[in-house]
Amino acid sequence: MRRGTLNKKSFILIFFVAFSTILSFGFDQMVIRTEDKIRNLNIEYQNINNSLSKYETISETLDSISLGGGLNFTPIILRRNLLIKSYILNETDSYNFLNRKSNEINAQDLGRMMMKEIMELSDMIIEIRSQYQQLYIINEQIFNKIGKDKYHSVTDLFKFDMNPFKKDRDKFYNKNILPYTKLLGFNYHWKDKSYSELKKYREKAIKEFSMREWYDVYKYKMLLFKKIENDMKIMDELSDLFILKSDELLEKLNKKISELKSSNIKKNFYILTSIFFQIVSLLFLLLLFRSFITRAS
Amino acid sequence: MKLLKLSLLINYFAIAKNSKRAIFLINVGLFLSIFALSAASISIYIENKVSNLEFEHLENSRAKSETEKYTKMVIDYKNKIRQYKNMEGSFEQNLEFLRLNQFGKAVSSPNDLQAYALYDLVKDEKFISEFVLIFDETNFMFDFDFFIKKEKKNYKIISENIKKTFISLEKLNPIELENIIFQRSFRDLGEEIKSSMSNKSRMKYLKDQGQFEKVYNETIYLWEDLETIFSYLLRYMNGSLITVDANLEMINEEIIDFSKKEKNIILIAFLLQLIVFIIIQFFEISSVRIALKRKKKS
Numbered sequence: 001m002r003r004g005t006l007n008k009k010s011f012i013l014i015f016f017v018a019f020s021t022i023l024s025f026g027f028d029q030m031v032i033r034t035e036d037k038i039r040n041l042n043i044e045y046q047n048i049n050n051s052l053s054k055y056e057t058i059s060e061t062l063d064s065i066s067l068g069g070g071l072n073f074t075p076i077i078l079r080r081n082l083l084i085k086s087y088i089l090n091e092t093d094s095y096n097f098l099n100r101k102s103n104e105i106n107a108q109d110l111g112r113m114m115m116k117e118i119m120e121l122s123d124m125i126i127e128i129r130s131q132y133q134q135l136y137i138i139n140e141q142i143f144n145k146i147g148k149d150k151y152h153s154v155t156d157l158f159k160f161d162m163n164p165f166k167k168d169r170d171k172f173y174n175k176n177i178l179p180y181t182k183l184l185g186f187n188y189h190w191k192d193k194s195y196s197e198l199k200k201y202r203e204k205a206i207k208e209f210s211m212r213e214w215y216d217v218y219k220y221k222m223l224l225f226k227k228i229e230n231d232m233k234i235m236d237e238l239s240d241l242f243i244l245k246s247d248e249l250l251e252k253l254n255k256k257i258s259e260l261k262s263s264n265i266k267k268n269f270y271i272l273t274s275i276f277f278q279i280v281s282l283l284f285l286l287l288l289f290r291s292f293i294t295r296a297s
Numbered sequence: 298m299k300l301l302k303l304s305l306l307i308n309y310f311a312i313a314k315n316s317k318r319a320i321f322l323i324n325v326g327l328f329l330s331i332f333a334l335s336a337a338s339i340s341i342y343i344e345n346k347v348s349n350l351e352f353e354h355l356e357n358s359r360a361k362s363e364t365e366k367y368t369k370m371v372i373d374y375k376n377k378i379r380q381y382k383n384m385e386g387s388f389e390q391n392l393e394f395l396r397l398n399q400f401g402k403a404v405s406s407p408n409d410l411q412a413y414a415l416y417d418l419v420k421d422e423k424f425i426s427e428f429v430l431i432f433d434e435t436n437f438m439f440d441f442d443f444f445i446k447k448e449k450k451n452y453k454i455i456s457e458n459i460k461k462t463f464i465s466l467e468k469l470n471p472i473e474l475e476n477i478i479f480q481r482s483f484r485d486l487g488e489e490i491k492s493s494m495s496n497k498s499r500m501k502y503l504k505d506q507g508q509f510e511k512v513y514n515e516t517i518y519l520w521e522d523l524e525t526i527f528s529y530l531l532r533y534m535n536g537s538l539i540t541v542d543a544n545l546e547m548i549n550e551e552i553i554d555f556s557k558k559e560k561n562i563i564l565i566a567f568l569l570q571l572i573v574f575i576i577i578q579f580f581e582i583s584s585v586r587i588a589l590k591r592k593k594k595s
Contacts (some may be wrong), residue, residue: 005549030358071380078388081481085490088483178571215483222479257359261352268348272341279337283330290323 007295013288020281021082027274034267041263045256052249054142061135066235069128073228076117080225083114084218091211111206114217115183121224122184128231129160162188165223172219173212178184179205181221321578330573333568342415343559346575347552349562350571356542368534375527385414392503406489407507409477416474419466443536444529447579454530455522462519465512 006014012067087110090103138142147154162181182189183205185198207250209217390411395401444452481489496506504513 067377067544068341071377074384074413074417075388077478078385078409079391080413080478081406081486082404085486086400088486089400089403089490092514094485119309199301208575212483213511217583222481226479233520257352257355261348261355264343264352265348268344269341270346276334276337276341279330279333283327286323286326288329293320 003178010288011290013284013291015205016284017288019279020277020284021231022275024274024281027270027277030270031267031274034244034263037268038260041256041260045253045260046063048249048253048256052246052253055242055249058135058142059239059246062132062235062242065128065131065135066232069124069228069232069235072124073225073232076120078223083110083117085214086110087114087141087211087214111131111209111214111217114214114221115206117201118180118217118221119184121221121228125158125224125228125231126130128235132231132235141269143238146245147238148283162186163290164227165220168223172216176214177216177220179213180217190277195230211218216265305310324574324578328570332570334566335570336563339562340565344564347555348537350548350552350555354545354552357541357548358546361513361538364537364541368531368538371527371534373532375431376433376529378520378524378527382524389504396503399494403494405489405503406493407503407510408489409507409559410503411507411513412474415466415469415513416471416478417472418516419469422467422471443533448529452526455525459519459522459526462512462515462522465515469509469512525530 026166078241087107089166090106090110143154163178164181165177169177178189185201205213389410390400396405463464504510504517507513
């Protein structure tokens, strides 16, 4: 067949075939690009989601440490004055309220109870701080990132001072508060001694402490209360910081969801449009063949 | 290399027998491609709708999980309020039990009962002002048909009471309360014992005595009111969950419905086009036959 037999109609049809094929190819490329974008968005979404659940878990754990501490702390702080008032009453009372053998035995019993209370409180502080430390160790980076603006150091936020309340000595009758700290039985003070020695020390205190010294023990107890309260406050503040961060992440997550949504819709549109143009291209090709036949016959 | 030799193709079509077969095949191809075009257009249209529905589904699912999370939180808070209420209640009962004799009377004071409960509420001033603000701004009960008129009215009364109590609490000085709790001197304790022993108050119970008596009694009702509010909140959240569930079900049904519609529309389009194709083929074949007969005659 000679060259130049293609007429105007054939050229138009060929042009449409080519144009549709190019469009189909273009939309295919758009699908690939959108797919890449969706993959990246999905990775970002997953990362944000993971961080979000991490922050939420930390904040929930901090809340539960603080609330648990509060539930243990409240019954003791409510009855904070009962024992010391009973002791004062026992020492100064002319009514003989307490029905025991002697005022001395009454005083010893009350002293034992007061001592038990400060030991309970120091255990409570240790428990709260060790729970915090566990959480801190496994999430060190996050804690440092979140708390760096508010706290000088998040690491020593809950370091336990083995000789506490040095700055509060003025509040005590006895300015040397070490004998009271030693009652708590920390290893730091009793490392070379046996448990029976600690027991003896405590019994001696019960027998020999005067009213002023028991008042100091009461003061010591109130400072322990304050310390626990402060620990819980810090935990609540930290939890609030984590909640703030979670809210930020939630906002980011919602943005990512919207982006994913539009990208997915676009991808579907591109796929279908590409198919559409493929078919259009085939259609024009068939029309081209048809025109050849009609011309040939 | 040329993929298609156009001249050969045209030569092939020039043979009458071939052209008949080819035209039939091309017509089938045209029919199929037009059908495919219409199916693709229908799919684009339906797919867009389904995509929107799918994301609506996603948003609803997220809202559902958020609501479930907050429901758990409300239940936790409600339990904690109850625990706290019980703790305070038992302490009050223990004190009153102690006060049945002179010794108990001497070692207990209104401050012992009231100061910490009040301090616990006012120590975080920000919390109080935020709480008052919530009750100023939030009226979720009124936007929701889930509650009956009586409950809405009750909610209004309770929230007003809570607001009033928090306003009275705002007037308390947290530092003063803190000093009463944590900075009791030996002298203060002695004075408290003396005052309790010589207590000539006609009031029988500790909760009805002392400098914080009024606001303390208000807080007793506050816990109850807060519990009721949390119960409402819980119902509100459960109501929201039911609504979200219904929405999700509706979206699911709509998606299924669209898929069914898509299938049916494509099938109908196929049948319609098949009919059109058959009719065209009928006319085309008849016209070719007539043309061939005329050619033979001539």
